[in-house]
Amino acid sequence: MKLIASLCELRNLARSTSRASFVLGVLFFAVLLGCVPTVGGWDVDALHLELPALGNGTPNRIGDLTPYPALVGDALALVVCRFEEAKVVRVQVEGDDWPGEWSHRALEAMAFDGVRLELASAGDANSVENGPLIRVQSIAGPDASGPVGLGDTLAECDVSSTIAQDARASSPSRVTGVLRDVTIRLRRRLRQQTGKIFEASEAEWGAAFLHELAHGLGFAGHVATGESVVQREQSGLRWIGRNVVEGRRIPTPNLDALYLIPNGYVVGEANIDASAAELLKAVIHLVAERTERVGPPVGPRAIAGDREARLAWRWPGGLAIALRFPDWSGELKRKESITVEPSPATRLLLEHRRRDENL
Numbered sequence: 001m002k003l004i005a006s007l008c009e010l011r012n013l014a015r016s017t018s019r020a021s022f023v024l025g026v027l028f029f030a031v032l033l034g035c036v037p038t039v040g041g042w043d044v045d046a047l048h049l050e051l052p053a054l055g056n057g058t059p060n061r062i063g064d065l066t067p068y069p070a071l072v073g074d075a076l077a078l079v080v081c082r083f084e085e086a087k088v089v090r091v092q093v094e095g096d097d098w099p100g101e102w103s104h105r106a107l108e109a110m111a112f113d114g115v116r117l118e119l120a121s122a123g124d125a126n127s128v129e130n131g132p133l134i135r136v137q138s139i140a141g142p143d144a145s146g147p148v149g150l151g152d153t154l155a156e157c158d159v160s161s162t163i164a165q166d167a168r169a170s171s172p173s174r175v176t177g178v179l180r181d182v183t184i185r186l187r188r189r190l191r192q193q194t195g196k197i198f199e200a201s202e203a204e205w206g207a208a209f210l211h212e213l214a215h216g217l218g219f220a221g222h223v224a225t226g227e228s229v230v231q232r233e234q235s236g237l238r239w240i241g242r243n244v245v246e247g248r249r250i251p252t253p254n255l256d257a258l259y260l261i262p263n264g265y266v267v268g269e270a271n272i273d274a275s276a277a278e279l280l281k282a283v284i285h286l287v288a289e290r291t292e293r294v295g296p297p298v299g300p301r302a303i304a305g306d307r308e309a310r311l312a313w314r315w316p317g318g319l320a321i322a323l324r325f326p327d328w329s330g331e332l333k334r335k336e337s338i339t340v341e342p343s344p345a346t347r348l349l350l351e352h353r354r355r356d357e358n359l
């Protein structure tokens with residue numbers, strides 16, 4: 001482990017030298033030994049400097065996290081989102097496509113204590129007013145519409161502005177950054193491309209459940225390397241399933257690190273070109289106008305999926321203003337300008353406004 005860490009340090013040193021062969025040699029050994037660059041597309045070294053408690057060099061892969069989008073002033077900020085700590089988060093399983101004890105055993109196996117996870121039945125806890133909640137919807141039958149694989153997660157984050165100062169952070173946390181609405185869709189049976197029905201074992205189901213649960217706790221994206229509940233490879237998730245079934249605790253270094261970062265922590269700013277900046281300004285204006293006319297919206301709320309991200313302001317009666325970032329995680333990773341698109345309804349509102357201004 002020490003050898004790997006020292007080679008990672010060498011790689012950093014190599015960046016500042018002009019000796020190409022030395023750089024290539026060190027990079028070769030670094031990759032060989034698992035020193036894989038982070039894929040989140042933001043400056044993880046700066047975060048480690050600001051929050052030494054994260055433990056630079058530990059295998060938490062926090063730099064692989066896909067941050068949520070938020071507007072800070074007229075900049076497109078990259079923020080961390082999760083539940084508030086020291087909270088009980090109820091996990092409410094709806095449907096009965098798998099034995100009840102599977103959910104119990106899987107939850108018991110996860111050695112995560114950033115928040116306390118408690119199973120709640122649909123009957124006794126069906127309201128978000130009772131506190132933070134993760135809904136797990138069981139998708140019945142292999143052909144019912146739902147996730148492409150065994151599961152998917154929609155985790156909505158409150159990215160409204162706040163003036164609160166976080167004492168642990170060197171910079172003020174200007175975004176709420178608290179998860180509000182989290183829904184996991186899980187199935188046990190799946191129709192494969194061959195037409196055959198695949199029925200997940202407890203181990204396979206448990207691995208899928210804990211993987212989605214980690215997304216639902218705020219870890220968007222996947223880690224590029226290492227044994228983790230948020231790795232993408234199905235084969236790599238098998239060890240999770242084995243641990244669930246054999247009653248062993250599963251370490252969660254990625255989630256532990258996430259819950260050391262204050263809610264709404266701004267880890268960077270997305271690159272946007274002039275036309276995207278123009279669009280953001282127009283939308284900010286639209287939101288302000290509507291707020292003046294009909295009152296404050298719910299939100300903005302953000303989601304960060306496998307590929308795209310969204311930002312939405314919603315008013316009672318179904319009115320919404322929304323932005324879409326169709327290649328959010330990819331463009332961040334490649335350090336490209338972020339593509340920004342209004343939702344179809346928002347595009348119409350913007351066109352109306354432009355026409356009114358020209359009259």
Ligand SMILES: [Zn+2]
Pocket residue numbers: 211215221222232
């Ligand atoms: Zn995933």
